[in-house]
Amino acid sequence: MTRYLWLMIGLTAGVALLFVASLLVGPAKISPLVSLSALIWGDSGPLTLVMREIRLPRALLGIMVGASLGLCGAAMQGYLRNPLAEPGLIGVSGSAALGAVIAIQTGLTAAFALALPLAALAGAAVSVVLLFALAGPRGGSLTLILAGIAISALAGAFTALVLSLSPNPFAATEIVFWMMGSLADRSFLHVTLALPFILLGLALLLPLARGLDTLTLGEDAAAALGTHLLRLRLTLISGVAVMVGTATAVAGAVGFVGLVVPHLLRSAVGARPGKLLAASALGGAAMVLAADIAVRLILPGRDLKLGVLTAIVGAPLFLHLVYRTRRDGG
Amino acid sequence: MRLLLCLIAGFVVALTQIGIGNAAPARVVSMNLCTDQLAMLLAAEGQLVSVSYLARDERSSAMARQAQNYPVNHGLAEEIFLLKPDLVIAGQFTSQTTVSMLKRLGMPVAIMSPAYALDDVRDRITEMGRHLGRERKAAELIAAFDAGLVALRDTSAKHSRRRPRAAVYAASGYVSGPESLSGAILDAAGFDNVAREAGVPVGGLLPLEQLVLLNPDLVVLPTPWPGASRSEEVLGHPALLALQDRTAAAPLTDRDWICGTPRVLNAIASLVNVRKKISEAP
Structure with missing residues (x-):
């Protein structure tokens, strides 16, 4: 227990540190003390505007998006008992992006702002339901990955199609954003839009810890221990759809966070899927904040996509996992 | 019968061309919005x-109505070849494959650069006049353009000594x-360009936070396109709107800003009005 406590304290401290660092990094070079005092005390000057309206929402969204992706990765992997189940890789983020793009291009979002997260959520829900139906309760690697490839490809193709049909000349160039994700130029409008849904997702997924722990003993044992399997499954699907949908609606599809973070933390929590949930939420927040700081340090003033960095870290790890799955005869 | 009429019309046109001079081409095809x-x-x-x-597109073309009088092409080598032009005028950024295909087919192709300054506007008018064998008309147009420009500069200079930053x-x-042409329009209307302070000569990406810190007196934004895009969302960012609130209501860039034609005078005139408002503000 103490080890877990220390882990959580360490992760929280890491997120807090990265949050402050994210506030201090940007294309405009401002000294840390000046910018923090402009943020906290503030005046009507341009510096306060930059800190409060540009950097603060960006850092907050980094936490929200990262926590969502980390938590959803851990939850899906716990439920399917398969370390390859990651929202970005198996097409859940891609489908959410398709939902968001349809809502934006049909003009729904202009009429009704909540249409954006709701449409993305619907897109994510369709793909999670489809994946769970195809992969079955044990989530065999092969079916899961193959179904995920097909769903990703289809969602990506439709996203490109919808954006190409748009009368807006910029829309077609934004396929990269929807497939790679970015937090550039997001504002408090996006924070207020996403926050209620992210909180709802946390409320749905975090209490599943005990159920996921019992599931490691097998479904019969879990049912005998009082876990209501159907309810667990439905809550999990809703939670993942809400969180991945919302995160994708505001930041595009950022891949690999839900794969890397649970993998790194799994041994630290003694391979207990229940404990992994909260730890992965914190770890995901730290990873996305770090990636968002890195994109601004590597190419300040250009919008390097978050997914570029998460994939550079995540894809080799994914290959390693595939190799181990094969060696274990899975 | 129609064919006969066409032939006669062609003959008449050919005769008038002889009157103008040998150099003037009789069938000219243009394949770039500005040309x-x-x-x-x-x-x-x-x-x-x-x-x-594109010449018929209300959003990009300042002469969409006049363009209704001409058949349009889509910049494809095939359709241009079938028009049997004796001169094709393309822009510097017209697809290179199309241009080289037309040259291989034996079409004379003239390539014109875009305008990046008001002097370029005069040069392009002269150049087009030479291509079309219409030098006199070109000289008239330049004279009218210069007169309009001088009048606008006088009005602008009257308003205030201070040049606002935009x-x-x-x-x-x-x-x-x-x-850039937009920069030249700003300058002619009596504004200093903050892009210079940011070290951007022609054009480039300037992160919103840097723009906010530069704190310009005026931000000129584009007319939004239909549909929606994430690229344009930054133009509605609360930080930018807060910046706009403190400054005068700016005009939007539109079709008058795109091409180096005498229509840039309209763009300059709209900015001169704003400069007047800024100088009158307390």
């Missing part, structure tokens, strides 16, 4: 046989520098 407009301004009756489809900001945070 379209210059050609429509300068060409003799019947000399211009086709303009690009930015021309577009989708994805693209800012136009002093060495």
